[in-house]
Amino acid sequence: MEGYMENAQGHQVPLAQVQEIDKARHELVMEKVAKAKAMRKALAELKAEIMDDVGAFIQLSAEKYEVKVGGNKGNVSLLSFDGRYKIVRQVAENITFDERLQAAKALIDECLRDWTKDARSEIQAIIDQAFQVDKEGNLSTSRVLGLRRLNITDERWLRAMQAIGDSIQVTGTKPYVRVYERRDNGSYTAIPLDMAAV
Structure with a gap:
């Protein structure tokens, strides 16, 4: 007005x-x-x-x-002929877990009850941390998937890891592109496109 x-x-x-x-x-x-x-x-x-x-x-x-x-899936790096500059294209997948994750958690809890009968409660807390949710109620994908890297051969654990694998759902992708410049020491540093980093 x-x-x-x-x-x-x-x-x-x-x-x-x-x-x-x-x-x-x-x-x-x-x-x-x-x-x-x-x-x-x-x-x-x-x-x-x-x-x-x-x-x-x-x-x-x-x-x-x-x-x-x-x-346009897949990550790729393109270097200038002199190696001074590098463009990196990355495509990150957004991952969630379906209801089968609950079955995995139940199997893991079963393992832990048996393994920790005479152990300290902190051991249970370490595994439980992988299943903690953030303020929005989302699990840490990297923590849950990190359990699959543990070299445990108990049959229940292996079934739990299979359930985690089966529960993975890709809900979308997000493409990233970064441009790098080589420093004198040979390492690459990103050319900042964020005002706070300039």
């Missing part, structure tokens, strides 16, 4: 009642937010361009061997 400014509560305040410092602060914030939004849009466009071009390059490279590769 002309002649008014909306405040944080949604009320229309006549311009004459808004202090000059508040007007100046509002203008500064709005100007910088517009620039940040434009930069976010440019970064999204750059990401899409890099993902498309890397995918096209992979296809071009595969055609040399008369093979067709499908989709």
Whole structure:
């Protein structure tokens, strides 16, 4: 509404009642937010361009061997000829577990009851930690999957690990692209595209 400014509560305040410092602060914030939004849009466009071009390059490279590769799955690193720069495309899968995870937990609990009869309760707590949920009620995928790396041969444990494997559901993927520059010591460091890291 002309002649008014909306405040944080949604009320229309006549311009004459808004202090000059508040007007100046509002203008500064709005100007910088517009620039940040434009930069976010440019970064999204750059990401899409890099993902498309890397995918096209992979296809071009595969055609040399008369093979067709499908989709944009899989991680790949492309290096400049001099090795100074590297582009890394990663596709992370979002993983959840279905109801079979409960069967795995029951089998693990059964194992622990037998194994820890005369042991300290802290051992049970270590395994239970893998099944703790965060504030949103989500399990730590890496903790649960980490149990599968343990070299335990008890038949119940092996069935539990099979149940964990069977319960894995891929609910989507998220593509990432990172650009790296080689340091003098030979290690690569990411070129930061996050304002806080610049």
